[in-house]
Amino acid sequence: MALVHKLLNGTYILRKCLKPSVASCPFLGTRSADYCSSSLEKPAAAPGKASSQRKTEGNLEGHHQREVALDITSPEDKPEVSFDKAIKEEIKDHFRRLKNDIVNHWIGPEGRPLHEVLMEQAKVVWQFRGKEDLDKWIVTSDKAIGGRSEVFLKMGKSNRSALLYGTLSSEAPQDGESDRSGYCAMISKIPRGPFERKTFYDWSQFNTLYLRVRGDGRPWMVNIREDMDIIQRKDQMYSYFMFTRGGPYWQEVKIPFSKFFFSNRGRIRDAQYQLLLDKISSIGFTLADKVDGPFFLEIDFIGVFTDPAHTEEFAYENSPELSPRLFK
Amino acid sequence: MSWAQGILLARGLSRGWGGICSTALTGVPFSQGPPQAPRGLHCSTAAHNPDSSLVPRPPEPPRGPVKALAPHVELFRQAPDGVRDKASFVQAVQNFTQYNVHKRGHVDFIYLALRKMREYGVERDLAVYNLLLDIFPKEVFRPRNIFHSIFLHYPRQQECGIAVLEQMENHGVMPNKETEFLLIQIFGRKSHPMLKFVRMKLWFTRFKNIDPFPISRDLPQDPVDLASLALRHMEPDLSARVTVYQMPLSKDSRDATDPTEPHIIGIQSPDQQAALAHHDPARPIFVEGPFSLWLRDKCVYYHILRADLLPPEEREVEEIPEEWNLYYPMQLDLAYGRSSWDDYEFNINEVEEGPVFAICMAGAHDQATLAKWIQGLQETNPALDRIPVVFRLSGSSGELLASSSGLEEPPLTPPEGQEEEENNQQRQQQSQS
Numbered sequence: 001m002a003l004v005h006k007l008l009n010g011t012y013i014l015r016k017c018l019k020p021s022v023a024s025c026p027f028l029g030t031r032s033a034d035y036c037s038s039s040l041e042k043p044a045a046a047p048g049k050a051s052s053q054r055k056t057e058g059n060l061e062g063h064h065q066r067e068v069a070l071d072i073t074s075p076e077d078k079p080e081v082s083f084d085k086a087i088k089e090e091i092k093d094h095f096r097r098l099k100n101d102i103v104n105h106w107i108g109p110e111g112r113p114l115h116e117v118l119m120e121q122a123k124v125v126w127q128f129r130g131k132e133d134l135d136k137w138i139v140t141s142d143k144a145i146g147g148r149s150e151v152f153l154k155m156g157k158s159n160r161s162a163l164l165y166g167t168l169s170s171e172a173p174q175d176g177e178s179d180r181s182g183y184c185a186m187i188s189k190i191p192r193g194p195f196e197r198k199t200f201y202d203w204s205q206f207n208t209l210y211l212r213v214r215g216d217g218r219p220w221m222v223n224i225r226e227d228m229d230i231i232q233r234k235d236q237m238y239s240y241f242m243f244t245r246g247g248p249y250w251q252e253v254k255i256p257f258s259k260f261f262f263s264n265r266g267r268i269r270d271a272q273y274q275l276l277l278d279k280i281s282s283i284g285f286t287l288a289d290k291v292d293g294p295f296f297l298e299i300d301f302i303g304v305f306t307d308p309a310h311t312e313e314f315a316y317e318n319s320p321e322l323s324p325r326l327f328k
Numbered sequence: 329m330s331w332a333q334g335i336l337l338a339r340g341l342s343r344g345w346g347g348i349c350s351t352a353l354t355g356v357p358f359s360q361g362p363p364q365a366p367r368g369l370h371c372s373t374a375a376h377n378p379d380s381s382l383v384p385r386p387p388e389p390p391r392g393p394v395k396a397l398a399p400h401v402e403l404f405r406q407a408p409d410g411v412r413d414k415a416s417f418v419q420a421v422q423n424f425t426q427y428n429v430h431k432r433g434h435v436d437f438i439y440l441a442l443r444k445m446r447e448y449g450v451e452r453d454l455a456v457y458n459l460l461l462d463i464f465p466k467e468v469f470r471p472r473n474i475f476h477s478i479f480l481h482y483p484r485q486q487e488c489g490i491a492v493l494e495q496m497e498n499h500g501v502m503p504n505k506e507t508e509f510l511l512i513q514i515f516g517r518k519s520h521p522m523l524k525f526v527r528m529k530l531w532f533t534r535f536k537n538i539d540p541f542p543i544s545r546d547l548p549q550d551p552v553d554l555a556s557l558a559l560r561h562m563e564p565d566l567s568a569r570v571t572v573y574q575m576p577l578s579k580d581s582r583d584a585t586d587p588t589e590p591h592i593i594g595i596q597s598p599d600q601q602a603a604l605a606h607h608d609p610a611r612p613i614f615v616e617g618p619f620s621l622w623l624r625d626k627c628v629y630y631h632i633l634r635a636d637l638l639p640p641e642e643r644e645v646e647e648i649p650e651e652w653n654l655y656y657p658m659q660l661d662l663a664y665g666r667s668s669w670d671d672y673e674f675n676i677n678e679v680e681e682g683p684v685f686a687i688c689m690a691g692a693h694d695q696a697t698l699a700k701w702i703q704g705l706q707e708t709n710p711a712l713d714r715i716p717v718v719f720r721l722s723g724s725s726g727e728l729l730a731s732s733s734g735l736e737e738p739p740l741t742p743p744e745g746q747e748e749e750e751n752n753q754q755r756q757q758q759s760q761s
Binding site: 119121122123124127157160161180210212216217218219241243245246247248249250268270290291293294295296300301303305306316319321322 | 498523526527530531534535538539540541558561562563564619620621622623624625627630632634669670671672673674675676678679681684687
């Protein structure tokens with residue numbers, strides 16, 4: 001991560017390094033590399049608190065380093081990190097992953113033997129059993145456009161589930177052009193391979209999305225984004241609704257992929273086509289039900305499976321009135 | 329003579345200036361002007377200036393920001409004792425059409441009316457939306473030749489029509505044939521509002537019944553009815569019984585959330601009753617809460633009675649011998665698998681939690697009320713006398729409590745029959761969020 005960061009955002013580190021003195025630059029630079037890498041994609045898992053903690057910690061260490069440089073350096077205060085070492089480890093890690101990737105290709109897709117992958121009928125894609133599972137998700141709310149909703153993500157009961165909670169506020173931001181607001185979203189990060197190459201999920205043999213959740217009665221929207229490598233399709237997504245029951249019991253939500261409708265830039269389009277499952281990039285949950293107040297959603301795991309009873313290909317027909325070009 | 333001519337000239341010029349300024353500010357056709365514009369030379373209010381100068385007066389300042397931003401606001405202003413409901417809204421709309429035969433500024437009026445709908449409580453009334461669409465002059469905005477239809481004909485009016493339909497969509501109002509006829513009359517069949525109407529018809533009908541747990545829009549106002557609806561909504565077991573343990577004092581002038589006598593309603597299914605009867609008295613059971621539940625736009629709070637999960641070694645699996653019932657099988661293995669290699673199980677251990685024995689909703693969230701609930705439960709579950717009950721109540725936050733052992737001190741096992749309250753450290757954690 002440090003390597004990539006250095007290559008892509010060299011100026012960011014320079015900006016951080018310019019502030020303290022040159023002597024403590026390598027130390028502070030390493031610190032900044034550490035939390036710059038995780039802040040590349042805007043984590044809001046513990047907003048404000050954790051990042052400011054890290055920053056103050058870095059600053060304190062930097063000051064300490066400067067003071068200590070004048071006096072005797074106590075070995076326990078200065079951990080053995082150096083920027084070059086971090087880069088070397090990063091490079092080694094990436095090459096190891098690349099080697100694993102190539103070797104796995106001989107064994108089968110994603111390193112599992114082919115017969116196992118073909119016969120698989122239920123697969124767990126995301127589970128929440130530890131803190132590192134939370135790092136795979138990004139949490140956003142309409143604070144990005146100036147609204148007042150807040151949303152946080154943390155581990156739930158005894159580290160066995162994830163809890164997404166916060167407050168929704170549909171007060172419109174005072175920027176003169178939006179008159180509606182109020183949304184919170186949790187989006188999964190795009191899967192990355194060696195050297196931060198974008199990979200994708202291949203769910204072409206499954207036909208239903210399975211979620212084990214416990215909500216508070218609010219309706220959520222599940223959005224799936226496809227891999228947009230070739231063409232600039234970053235605003236398109238497929239969505240459907242997930243209705244939570246509320247209550248103390250866990251709820252199993254099964255959404256067949258044929259029910260997802262297509263939308264571009266937030267608007268449902270007239271020409272609908274089914275969701276193709278071979279290049280899925282990310283999945284997300286959005287709450288925007290125009291009701292102000294606190295909310296929570298506990299997620300146990302997210303999986304995909306094949307429902308043999310579901311034979312529908314696509315749930316929505318195109319109508320000649322709305323999309324005449326499809327019927328010429 | 330020259331004095332009178334001077335006055336006339338000054339008045340005329342000031343009227344002209346005022347008219348032009350108001351046009352520039354409100355974007356409304358010049359001839360409309362402020363309604364109190366001088367009608368003739370007799371009643372000009374602003375031009376009453378004693379000094380008679382031939383120099384044209386500087387333009388009048390706009391009459392307050394309300395005037396400049398929202399024409400026709402005075403149509404919605406009413407006597408302080410007037411009640412804001414559908415009748416007065418309809419009256420205001422009719423006033424507009426009455427006093428304004430040529431319907432000048434109808435676009436602004438419709439935008440204003442859309443904003444005011446929420447105050448008058450008519451945002452879900454289809455008849456009112458049709459009335460608003462009726463304000464548009466008919467047949468004027470329909471494209472008549474190919475040049476009209478290539479370009480967006482009367483763009484402001486089409487945007488206004490779309491805004492009306494969009495507010496209908498936001499509030500979930502389904503348009504009907506009258507709306508369709510009005511839109512065809514006003515904008516024509518190929519216009520954008522008509523397209524939006526077709527889309528609304530299509531997608532609303534598609535998504536009308538996708539909620540597997542539907543709740544009607546008009547929720548009961550009585551807290552007891554609301555609580556029983558919510559409890560039935562949460563409990564998937566249909567054989568569960570709702571019991572009212574305490575009714576609120578409804579006869580007094582005080583409202584039903586009176587602290588001395590709040591309502592207490594509980595639900596319990598026969599399976600939960602049996603599980604509670606089998607519960608080991610050496611292990612305490614916990615009253616947890618309050619947790620939030622949203623019904624449409626109302627938030628209610630509930631408490632649950634649950635026990636901790638038994639460690640795996642103490643869990644016993646009840647074996648029902650096959651000959652117990654000869655008429656039908658007691659255990660059915662209805663698996664999906666059609667052959668031996670079908671496996672639809674997920675390769676993960678699901679989160680397991682202790683069994684829930686009962687759920688309740690009460691007007692107050694303190695221990696005394698919940699103790700009354702437990703006493704009421706004891707009538708149907710006599711085993712509750714011997715099981716210690718621990719109250720784990722947090723401040724009213726929306727999350728389910730995290731009962732991980734690292735974060736709170738373990739509950740002390742009290743002597744049998746006594747109840748103990750325990751303040752959870754989660755309260756501090758939740759107050760941070």
